[in-house]
Amino acid sequence: MNSGIKLKKTKREMFKLFIFLSIIMLLAAIMVVVSKSPVSSIIHLIIAFLAMAGHFILLNAQFLAIAHIIVYTGAIMVLFLFVIMLLNLNKENEPHKTLTTKLAAVISGGLLFLVLLASLKGVNAIKPLNKFDSSIGLIKVLGNELFTKFIFPFEISSILFLSAMVGAVLLAKKN
Amino acid sequence: MDEIIFKTILIIIIFIITLLIALYSTWAERKIAAVMQDRRGPNRAGPFGLFQPLADGVKMFMKEEIIPAFSEKALFILGPCIAMITACMTSVIIPWGSELTIGGRIYSLQITDINIGILYIFAMVSIGVYGIMIGGWASNNKYSLLGAVRAASQMISYEIAMGMSIIGLLLMSGSLSLKDIVEQQPGLHWNVFYQPVGFLIFLICVFAETNRSPFDLPECETELIGGYNVEYSSMKLGFYLFAEYINMFISSAVIVTLFFGGYNIPFIHSIGLEQNTVAILQIIFLFAKIFFFIFFFMWVRWTLPRFRYDQLMNLGWKVLVPVAVANIIVCALFTTKF
Numbered sequence: 001m002n003s004g005i006k007l008k009k010t011k012r013e014m015f016k017l018f019i020f021l022s023i024i025m026l027l028a029a030i031m032v033v034v035s036k037s038p039v040s041s042i043i044h045l046i047i048a049f050l051a052m053a054g055h056f057i058l059l060n061a062q063f064l065a066i067a068h069i070i071v072y073t074g075a076i077m078v079l080f081l082f083v084i085m086l087l088n089l090n091k092e093n094e095p096h097k098t099l100t101t102k103l104a105a106v107i108s109g110g111l112l113f114l115v116l117l118a119s120l121k122g123v124n125a126i127k128p129l130n131k132f133d134s135s136i137g138l139i140k141v142l143g144n145e146l147f148t149k150f151i152f153p154f155e156i157s158s159i160l161f162l163s164a165m166v167g168a169v170l171l172a173k174k175n
Numbered sequence: 176m177d178e179i180i181f182k183t184i185l186i187i188i189i190f191i192i193t194l195l196i197a198l199y200s201t202w203a204e205r206k207i208a209a210v211m212q213d214r215r216g217p218n219r220a221g222p223f224g225l226f227q228p229l230a231d232g233v234k235m236f237m238k239e240e241i242i243p244a245f246s247e248k249a250l251f252i253l254g255p256c257i258a259m260i261t262a263c264m265t266s267v268i269i270p271w272g273s274e275l276t277i278g279g280r281i282y283s284l285q286i287t288d289i290n291i292g293i294l295y296i297f298a299m300v301s302i303g304v305y306g307i308m309i310g311g312w313a314s315n316n317k318y319s320l321l322g323a324v325r326a327a328s329q330m331i332s333y334e335i336a337m338g339m340s341i342i343g344l345l346l347m348s349g350s351l352s353l354k355d356i357v358e359q360q361p362g363l364h365w366n367v368f369y370q371p372v373g374f375l376i377f378l379i380c381v382f383a384e385t386n387r388s389p390f391d392l393p394e395c396e397t398e399l400i401g402g403y404n405v406e407y408s409s410m411k412l413g414f415y416l417f418a419e420y421i422n423m424f425i426s427s428a429v430i431v432t433l434f435f436g437g438y439n440i441p442f443i444h445s446i447g448l449e450q451n452t453v454a455i456l457q458i459i460f461l462f463a464k465i466f467f468f469i470f471f472f473m474w475v476r477w478t479l480p481r482f483r484y485d486q487l488m489n490l491g492w493k494v495l496v497p498v499a500v501a502n503i504i505v506c507a508l509f510t511t512k513f
Contacts, residue, residue, distance in 0.1 A: 039250070039312065046305070066294045074301025075334070078308065078327050085312050085320065138290045139351055 014058055021058070025051035038084045042077060049073045061137025181282045189266050189286070196469075197420035198228040204473050211477045235413040243406050247313040254310025255407065255414035261303035262421040265296050269428045270354045272438050272457040276450055284438075284454060285354055292351035296429060297338060300384055304330045306418065307386075307393065311403035322402030325484065326393035329383055332491040333390075337380035339499035343373045343506030344433060357437030367434040372502045374434045376495050381430065383491070385422045388476040392484055427468035428461075435464055 028048040032041045049072050056065035097105075135141050146154050202217065202224065209216025217224030242251055272284035289295060304327055311323020344366055348356045360366055367374045383390040394402030404415045431437060438457035448456070482490070 039247075043250070043309070062289065062291045063294075066291045066298050069298040070294065070301055074298060074304070075331060078301070078304055078331055081305075081308055081312075082324065082327055085308070085324065 018055070018058060021051045021054045024048075025055075039081065042081050042084060045080075046073055046077050049077065056137070059137060060134045063139045063142050064137055178282070181277075182286060185284070186267075186286055189271070190263065193263060193266055193421055193424060194417075196424045197417050198232065200420040200423065200469060201231065201416070202228045203469070204476075207470070207473045208477050211474075232413070235410050238409040240409040240411070241406075243314065243316075245315045246406065247315065250309050250313035251406075252411070254306050254313060255411045255418070256306075257309065258303060258306025258418040259414045259421075261299045261306065262418040262425070265299045265422075265425045266428070268292060268295055268353055269425070269432055270357050270437060271461060272454045274450065275454050283354075284458070288352055288354045290352065292353050292356075293341065293345075293429075293433070294351060296425075297334065300330070301334060303418075303422070306415075307403050310407070310415070311393075314403075314406035316406050318399045318401075319403045319405045322393045322395075322399050322405075325399075326386060326403060329386075329390065329392060329487060329491075332488060333380045333383035333495075336376055336491060336495035336499050337384065339496065339503060340373045340376035340380065341433065342499075342503045344370050346503075346506050346510045353432050353437075357432055357439065360436040360439055362439070362441045363436070365434060365436045370434065370502075370506070372498065373506075374430075376499050376502070377433070378430065379490075379495060381426045382472070382475065383487070385426055385472075386419060387423065387472055389479040389482050390487060391476075391481060392487060395481060423469060423472050424465065427465045427472070430468055431461065431464040437461060 025048050028044045028051065031044040032048065035041050035044060049068065053065040053068045053073070056062075056068060205227070206216045206224070208214075217227040220226035220230045242248055267286045268289060270283075270285040270288075275282045275284060307326040308323045311319040311326070314320075344356070345351060347366070347369060348359050350356065356366070382388075386393050392402075393399075394404065396402075399405070404412055407415060438461040440453075440457060440460045443453055443456065
């Protein structure tokens with residue numbers, strides 16, 4: 001009885017956290033598109049990524065959350081910021097788009113939105129096949145899954161990464 | 176006492192200790208520099224100049240705060256905040272001692288033992304780069320921009336070697352949790368004896384990650400005036416300097432935890448002391464080791480000259496990364512064989 005109430009309470013707390021993170025993430029994502037300066041876009045994208053890591057933690061997918069922060073927030077976004085800082089993009093030298101391009105962009109974006117809405121209309125709420133296992137995102141479980149069930153795709157992707165690495169070294173050697 | 180109350184107290188104590196150590200590291204740095212250069216160092220404020228950091232702190236707070244008119248104001252303020260916050264957040268997962276028993280209940284002297292353990296510190300370090308980058312860019316000064324760019328590229332390059340250097344250790348321990356790693360090093364079975372190559376790479380990378388000499392190119396005075404923090408004044412500059420010393424303290428704690436047995440005291444259990452006494456001795460022992468490494472950081476700073484930038488990149492990519500990969504392969508062979 002007592003534990004049931006406690007579980008309900010944690011669920012409610014988690015829902016509050018979920019709403020909080022979602023609001024931050026959506027606002028940051030909107031700001032990425034809206035803001036004029038590229039650096040502020042990137043900073044808002046970083047905030048959105050951190051909120052996403054928070055969502056992963058709410059699902060107890062700790063490894064995914066931390067890998068997301070290390071790889072996307074910590075490495076890729078730093079490189080983005082890096083490039084933008086060196087290019088020194090300013091509002092003044094940003095090419096202005098004509099009215100026709102803007103109109104075309106709005107119409108095509110609106111069409112995509114319409115398609116998405118239409119496809120979502122008839123969908124029932126998705127029911128999970130298995131009961132949610134909260135230990136699924138922990139590092140031991142994840143490692144076991146990767147090296148038994150998903151060994152083939154895992155190895156394939158590692159070869160892909162290796163070839164990318166070799167390619168990068170070759171390109172750097174050429175110059 | 177409730178678990179949450181204990182943890183809150185522990186967090187506050189660790190926060191205060193971290194700030195105190197960062198404060199007195201500045202004093203220690205100046206004293207050690209003085210000894211190495213045959214000077215006296217700070218000796219006016221209090222006995223042995225012990226109140227010097229307090230005087231410096233007051234000075235930092237009292238100075239006029241200047242935000243350059245040509246800077247991006249919000250980002251200019253955000254930079255030092257990120258640097259300071261991420262530096263303080265890393266202390267959460269370090270085990271400061273085994274367990275304390277208060278009123279029949281056992282409390283762990285680690286704030287939280289998360290499943291991902293050491294990866295958390297890497298994540299915080301990689302977010303910490305933004306503090307320097309954003310601050311350097313927002314200053315709108317070419318020297319600080321160069322410093323920021325240097326810092327970012329240096330930290331990204333050395334993060335790879337740093338991550339790879341501990342894989343060998345993780346293969347041996349089979350766990351990412353720092354608590355488990357410490358528990359696996361009883362007596363003198365320190366990981367440094369089993370992982371000497373990994374330790375060496377990790378140590379070098381830590382110097383690069385904390386922007387300490389000989390890898391302190393982001394704040395190289397001779398080339399960049401002062402690096403990414405040229406435009407900063409008063410406590411904002413203080414935050415950057417403070418964050419560096421906090422990072423140094425936490426890195427020393429991580430080195431000790433990973434490679435030098437953490438809080439373990441060799442042969443303490445054969446004496447037969449009470450658990451609480453043992454825990455307190457363990458904390459003291461851990462801090463003694465940490466202080467040695469902080470001293471080591473300073474020792475290196477006043478001994479080795481600064482690297483050139485291309486030398487730094489060559490060392491990172493062409494020496495440390497291949498050696499780290501070789502270390503992983505050797506360790507993997509050994510762990511599967513034995």
